[in-house]
Amino acid sequence: MPLVEVFAREEDMPKIKAAELCHFLQDHFAVEPGVVQVMMSVVKDLAPEPVYLSIRAKGTPPRREKVADLLAGIGRYLDSKGLGRGKIRIELFEPSQQAAGEPWGKRPKRES
Numbered sequence: 001m002p003l004v005e006v007f008a009r010e011e012d013m014p015k016i017k018a019a020e021l022c023h024f025l026q027d028h029f030a031v032e033p034g035v036v037q038v039m040m041s042v043v044k045d046l047a048p049e050p051v052y053l054s055i056r057a058k059g060t061p062p063r064r065e066k067v068a069d070l071l072a073g074i075g076r077y078l079d080s081k082g083l084g085r086g087k088i089r090i091e092l093f094e095p096s097q098q099a100a101g102e103p104w105g106k107r108p109k110r111e112s
Contacts, residue, residue, distance in 0.1 A: 002025060002029050002031065002035065002036045002037070002055060002056070002057040003036075003037050003039075003055070003056045003057070004021070004022075004025060004036065004037065004038045004039070004053060004054070004055050005039050005041065005053070005054045005055075006018075006021070006038070006039065006040040006041065006051065006052075006053050007041050007043050007046060007051070007052045007053075007054070008040075008042065008043065008046060008050060008051040008052070008086075009042065009043060009044070009045065009046055009050070010042050012046070012050040012051055013040065013042060013051075014040075014051060014078065014081060014082075014083045015081070015082065016081050018038040018039070018040050019038075021038050021040075022036050022037075022038040024077055025038065025074075028070065028073055028074065028077070029057065029063075029070070049085060049086050049087040050085060050086060051078075051083060051085070051086030051087070052086060052087050052089070053074070053078075053086065053087070053088045053089065054089050054091075055074075055088065055089065055090040055091065056090075056091045056093065057090065057091075057092055057093075058092065058093060059092030059093055059094060063092060064092055067090060067092065070090065071088050071090060074088055075088060
């Protein structure tokens with residue numbers, strides 16, 4: 001599951017919604033809806049870059065082979081959304097090291 005955390009001060013937070021970034025990342029990582037999780041967190045302060053993206057994802061062989069392309073694509077996407085500067089960090093982990101439970105509660109129907 002790609003887990004994406006976006007950290008920025010209020011004034012530097014990208015003007016895109018988490019759902020929009022999530023949709024892009026689903027396509028970019030070629031995963032089914034519901035696999036990517038995006039959290040956008042406002043922080044008190046941040047340096048040296050104004051925005052920091054931290055990504056954790058399974059280190060599958062295809063993903064490991066194209067990690068540079070994945071990072072470059074995310075950078076291009078953010079640039080196209082008006083975010084001119086920031087840092088992206090990706091950590092690929094051994095798939096056997098992950099466990100995730102099913103979501104709890106009722107899920108609202110998503111608009112297509």
